[in-house]
Amino acid sequence: MMVTWLDFWQQENEFDQSMSVNYDYFLDRVEKYISLSPTDKVLDIGSGPGNLEDAWYNKVREIHGIDISKRYNEIARSKHMHHPNVHFYDLSPDDYLNFNLISDQRFNVIIVMSVVQYYRNTAEIEQLLKSIKQVAAPNAKALICDLMVGGSVLKDIWSMIGRSFKQRQLLATIKLLVRLRLSSYYAVRQKNGFLTIPQQEWLRICRQVGLNANFIDEPLTMQQERRNLLIQF
Ligand SMILES: C[S@@+](CC[C@H](N)C(=O)[O-])C[C@H]1O[C@@H](n2cnc3c(N)ncnc32)[C@H](O)[C@@H]1O
Numbered sequence: 001m002m003v004t005w006l007d008f009w010q011q012e013n014e015f016d017q018s019m020s021v022n023y024d025y026f027l028d029r030v031e032k033y034i035s036l037s038p039t040d041k042v043l044d045i046g047s048g049p050g051n052l053e054d055a056w057y058n059k060v061r062e063i064h065g066i067d068i069s070k071r072y073n074e075i076a077r078s079k080h081m082h083h084p085n086v087h088f089y090d091l092s093p094d095d096y097l098n099f100n101l102i103s104d105q106r107f108n109v110i111i112v113m114s115v116v117q118y119y120r121n122t123a124e125i126e127q128l129l130k131s132i133k134q135v136a137a138p139n140a141k142a143l144i145c146d147l148m149v150g151g152s153v154l155k156d157i158w159s160m161i162g163r164s165f166k167q168r169q170l171l172a173t174i175k176l177l178v179r180l181r182l183s184s185y186y187a188v189r190q191k192n193g194f195l196t197i198p199q200q201e202w203l204r205i206c207r208q209v210g211l212n213a214n215f216i217d218e219p220l221t222m223q224q225e226r227r228n229l230l231i232q233f
Helices: 005-010 015-030 051-056 070-079 122-135 153-166 170-182 184-192 199-209
Strands: 041-045 062-067 086-090 107-113 136-147 212-215 227-232
Touching (some): 015 051, 051 070, 153 170
Parallel strands (some): 062 086
């Protein structure tokens, strides 16, 4: 039986097909804040099925995805087996704050997209930020996206419905929401909730870790209530 988010991501789930729609929305906007260059070395924390790698592998020098889900890493590896500049690493689900696998590398772009709501508490977020600081190259940028900073689940759902209507994705979104309600996702969410951290608390933790961070005004994901934090090194 699935009990935690870690269990959830190891199994086939309703997001497998739908994640890329939200990702396209993000891809259309992200380069306004992070301009890519062919010399960039990118780290994608919580890379899932490899949406970022699919979009950027031929725009940057190297791209490295790291995830607790072996299943997603296998899907992503098979898509990119002929791309020698794309790498995926299996984070231990029991020790996912341990970034030893990549700690000797330096990255100038770091993306964390729709991941930290599955962490357990703010102490883990602080550790994540310290790890990001450790692997960031001079002048790097890190974007931590789709952050839940308050408000209710209902508001989150309404904002997604509103945006998907404008994006002509309404039917697909409603189908996804119904499937989620009927699936193990609902039980896991009821049991574990999402990690929600107010914006001021994010900024406080960043200051504590010694990071220069600001929230971007424009929404970057379909869930318009969620915020996006840009860290500049
Ligand atoms: C909603 S998916 C997002 C995937 C990808 N970033 C995207 O937007 O297409 C969440 C991803 O975070 C991963 N994940 C969850 N908890 C994690 C953790 N503690 N460390 C690393 N990855 C994690 C899951 O396995 C899953 O691939």
